[in-house]
Amino acid sequence: MTEEPETPRRLHPATLAIRFLERLPQFVLGLPAIAYFSTDLDFGMLLLIALAGLVISMLSAWIWWRRFSYETADGQLVIESGVFSRNRRTIPFDRIQDVSLEQSLLAPPPLFAMGPPRLLVFGLFNFSLVFLAILGGTSQYAGSFMPFDFAQPEYWIGNEAATLLALVSIGAALFFAGALLMVGMAAGVVRTFLKDYGFRLTRTESGLRRERGLFTRTDVVIPLKRLQAAIVSTGLVRRHFGWQGLALQSLGSDGKAGTHHDAAPFARRAELEPIFAEMAMKLPPPRERFVSVSRRSPWHRAVLPALALIATAIISGSLQPELLIVVALGALTVAPIIWLEWRARGYLLDGDTLFVRRGVTKPQTTILPLPKIQSITVRQSLLQRAFGLASLLIGTAGAPRMAPLAIPDLERGAALALRDTLLEPAP
Numbered sequence: 001m002t003e004e005p006e007t008p009r010r011l012h013p014a015t016l017a018i019r020f021l022e023r024l025p026q027f028v029l030g031l032p033a034i035a036y037f038s039t040d041l042d043f044g045m046l047l048l049i050a051l052a053g054l055v056i057s058m059l060s061a062w063i064w065w066r067r068f069s070y071e072t073a074d075g076q077l078v079i080e081s082g083v084f085s086r087n088r089r090t091i092p093f094d095r096i097q098d099v100s101l102e103q104s105l106l107a108p109p110p111l112f113a114m115g116p117p118r119l120l121v122f123g124l125f126n127f128s129l130v131f132l133a134i135l136g137g138t139s140q141y142a143g144s145f146m147p148f149d150f151a152q153p154e155y156w157i158g159n160e161a162a163t164l165l166a167l168v169s170i171g172a173a174l175f176f177a178g179a180l181l182m183v184g185m186a187a188g189v190v191r192t193f194l195k196d197y198g199f200r201l202t203r204t205e206s207g208l209r210r211e212r213g214l215f216t217r218t219d220v221v222i223p224l225k226r227l228q229a230a231i232v233s234t235g236l237v238r239r240h241f242g243w244q245g246l247a248l249q250s251l252g253s254d255g256k257a258g259t260h261h262d263a264a265p266f267a268r269r270a271e272l273e274p275i276f277a278e279m280a281m282k283l284p285p286p287r288e289r290f291v292s293v294s295r296r297s298p299w300h301r302a303v304l305p306a307l308a309l310i311a312t313a314i315i316s317g318s319l320q321p322e323l324l325i326v327v328a329l330g331a332l333t334v335a336p337i338i339w340l341e342w343r344a345r346g347y348l349l350d351g352d353t354l355f356v357r358r359g360v361t362k363p364q365t366t367i368l369p370l371p372k373i374q375s376i377t378v379r380q381s382l383l384q385r386a387f388g389l390a391s392l393l394i395g396t397a398g399a400p401r402m403a404p405l406a407i408p409d410l411e412r413g414a415a416l417a418l419r420d421t422l423l424e425p426a427p
Helices: 014-036 043-066 116-125 130-143 153-167 169-196 269-279 297-319 321-344 382-387 412-423
Strands: 069-073 076-081 087-092 112-114 199-203 207-212 218-223 227-233 244-250 260-267 346-350 353-358 364-369 373-379 389-396 405-411
Touching: 014 043, 112 116, 112 260, 112 269, 116 169, 116 260, 199 260, 207 260, 207 269, 218 244, 218 260, 227 269, 244 269, 260 269, 297 321, 297 382, 297 405, 346 412, 353 405, 373 412, 382 389, 389 412, 405 412
Parallel strands: none
Antiparallel strands: 069 076, 076 087, 112 199, 199 207, 207 218, 227 244, 227 364, 244 260, 346 353, 353 364, 373 389, 389 405
């Protein structure tokens, strides 16, 4: 018997207020930039522009709300959205992988959680200078309304002291660098608290449930059967303190992060063990067990930078010979980077799991169960063919199409052998 189609429904009217509040921070942060490029406008005109922006934001939120509807009929969910380009998405009920809404008086103990002390340490490692542009625009705008230039040292300490200040410019530069460091760390702490406040990862009947956020609270359930791979990452500094992060690649999207879900963004290795046990995956082994890519890889990757440096040396040598010093410094910088990148790359096949390691400033290891592999491509560029090398590109469901998992610069024979091994059917 066919179900009677329902009248299309709209979202709750409170969605309008939520959408407006979500856009408000972006609008407020953009005001200093508007002021910076509009120094000729008076305060009244800037206020009028700000009010017009608020009205436009509210109007666009209302139009989006009016044009979004959903209904359930004939065993399927139908969603229509779009203002200028209408989209109609039909999802059969039997294709929905997981729907979860939970609220318990006694919450189960989390697999992983981060309290304020952990968030504070995490934020210090999340160095960011995003607020400097805002402060610069604000100071530029505020300065146009003041009868003096507060940024000039002469106003505060006099011409004689300003001359003395110029003599200690090195100390001033160090002080400025320290100020930048403090601002960057403070910005990192604020951003971390806004994003990850109340972070909890718990086990549900179908998967892993993650809750986080200070103002915008998100509650995501990641079904275990849709997990494709795990990614353990660290940083150039944080790895020396034993901190790691865990992200999970699945078929579902996690907003701007795509199909990568943060499961434990700042954890110790021991804290990752229960999460990997629930996923039935293996933790990355020690670095010594990994197989490095070909020793010809650094020479292959040095060809194009060397040609660029040679061309620069020829041109600068004929125009301005002293620039050859810059070219020499460039060569001394590029060579160690290429070597470090080669040292950072490696792979390991351990039973039914493939581990792929890469990254210098942000080392990360991908843990890929072999049954999750969708495709394998052996690729050779012109330069790789000259060096007898090949890259192995491994496709998985949910991975970015433009950035598949790659093991570059293997010996061609080794790449073909590894491909055949990975594609062998499980016993």
